[in-house]
Amino acid sequence: MAQSSNLSVYAPLFISINGSFLQEESSVTVNRDAGLQDVNTTMKGFAGVSLGAAKTEVTIESNLPVAGFENPGPLPLDQLMIGVTPVSFAITPNQQVVLTFNGFLKSIDVQHSIGSPSKITMRATGSFSVFS
Secondary structure, eight states: OOOOSOOOOOOOOEEEETTEEOSSEEEEEEEEEOOOEEEEETTTEEEEEEOOOOEEEEEEEEEOOTTOOOOOSSSOHHHHHHTTOOEEEEEESSSSOOEEEEEEEEEEEEEEETTEEEEEEEEEEEEOOOOO
16 A cells, blocks of 8 residues: 555634633534525526625533633623623634634634533634735
């Protein structure tokens, strides 16, 4: 069996909310959507797209330790969500590249089941951003 000589080390993503890195984060999904809307016509069928609202959406799963909810900042996450308080997100796979955006926490779910750690799932939507 031949060995591959182009092995790589792959970087995890690190997430911060309001400047505080999440210590208990276990999974993140980032969706950047241009917001384009399909335009269909009777004669052409699919005719193209029209501009819409571009946005970034993030779903973060974190483990829930016995000590309680992780609180990245001076206000609890529930207060940020209910108070419709803008939140600053930074997602980085290494020290040179970062995706930052401001957004709003839209939902926080808590999940527990036998044989699995308790988890928190946070969903947020904000301004469109690119890795830089």
